[in-house]
Amino acid sequence: MSHHPTKGQCLSCSIRPITIFSTLDAAEVEQIQAFQPAIIHYDANDIIYHQGMEARYAYTLRQGFVKIVNTLADGRSHIVQLLRAGDFFGFGGLSGVNYKHSAIALTSLDVCRLPLADLLKLKQTHPKIEAEMTKRWLERLHRAESMLVELGTKKAAERLASFLLRWCAGNAPDTWVALPLNRAEIGELLGVTIETISRFLADWKRQGFIGESRGNIQILDAAGLRQAVAIEG
Amino acid sequence: MSHHPTKGQCLSCSIRPITIFSTLDAAEVEQIQAFQPAIIHYDANDIIYHQGMEARYAYTLRQGFVKIVNTLADGRSHIVQLLRAGDFFGFGGLSGVNYKHSAIALTSLDVCRLPLADLLKLKQTHPKIEAEMTKRWLERLHRAESMLVELGTKKAAERLASFLLRWCAGNAPDTWVALPLNRAEIGELLGVTIETISRFLADWKRQGFIGESRGNIQILDAAGLRQAVAIEG
């Protein structure tokens, strides 16, 4: 685990436009600077926080990817969210003393870490921050509920296909997109085994719907992929 | 659909202790009274609001049960939340103009309805209300994420058993508990077909783990039930 805490420079922060502090003016940014935001680096597979741990910080992901994992008493686990740059996490601590999930680095990444106590103060004194946080909570609730529908109504192939399409959404067709998840992780996200994932992906690669190369994927034929899962699934 | 809007009497409201207004003092309650909370009755199967509709109100369930349903473009649908007395819903409208789900009465029920515009004002002027809303969002997010883990990691029998145990949790063993869901609805909640639900329930009734009678269930042998799903599931 490689921590190199650096004092965050909020005014010049390159990702601020997509954070909960996006709506603040310069004077207000100075104020949050007075709190102790720390920029911390993690390597892939590092644990940012662990389920059950005392919750003390909330985080903004500056760059890279994080998985939020929930583990049952018997060891089975499930990825409840995938986070990307700008996402805000660890706030579950606001409602309880312990983290309810683990946050694990999928890639080498940087986060901006803020003590929950400070965040609570900021939230109370700056309605703009409070509003942005609300927006993100509702957004995250919506994502969770959408995933619930995916798991509840779709079969494995369709879940996998819509995951890939969603992951690559926004990129032009045929562009290579980093997919920092191995088969086991995709399985933990979609509620499917490694082998099933592997079979479908191999099949779709053979059919030319998608391409894959060292942790990157490309959608070559979205329509074909969609049709394939509509028929077989 | 039977609407009988009544002007809500917040000061004497019997369920206020469990609502987002629970922490207000008498003077503050007078203020919310000035807004237009309406108490509305719905019969079972009435639609309180419909997915895609313009979102104008948030609701507090005073009594009865509601299902929050998400329907896909192809008609498949999934119950994303079950609500009981005190639950607050319809707030998704705060983040977008349209409701993202439908809210449907499972039983005859009463809600307290508040215009979203008023709620937004209350939230901004009364930090206590804002704090209670935050608490409920995080709680609801947590419930959704727990359900995600259920669907992602467990098989049908185990999902059904833990649903029943959760539903009856808090009641003494052997007490009859109202379960206002038919087989189809349990299926839509757990991502399982009617027939599968029916088979497991019939089996467990024969084995004496549970009892069922006209929309009510009782857990007769929680340990036996748990063991049954651990082995067969």
Place this chain on the structure above:
DNA sequence: CGTGGCATTGATTATTATCAAAGGAAGTGG
């Protein structure tokens, strides 16, 4: 070069959906 961690593939089994039919229970109208 090994070697360890993933991924692929095949064979088999378990689980659950689907299709089909019959069996209640509650309510309606005669």
Place this chain on the structure above:
DNA sequence: CCACTTCCTTTGATAATAATCAATGCCACG
């Protein structure tokens, strides 16, 4: 009060789907 209807549930048979078990293959890295 009974026959009838309708809706929901149960049950059985079969098919589809995905998990499990078991090798083998493939890199990437030391």
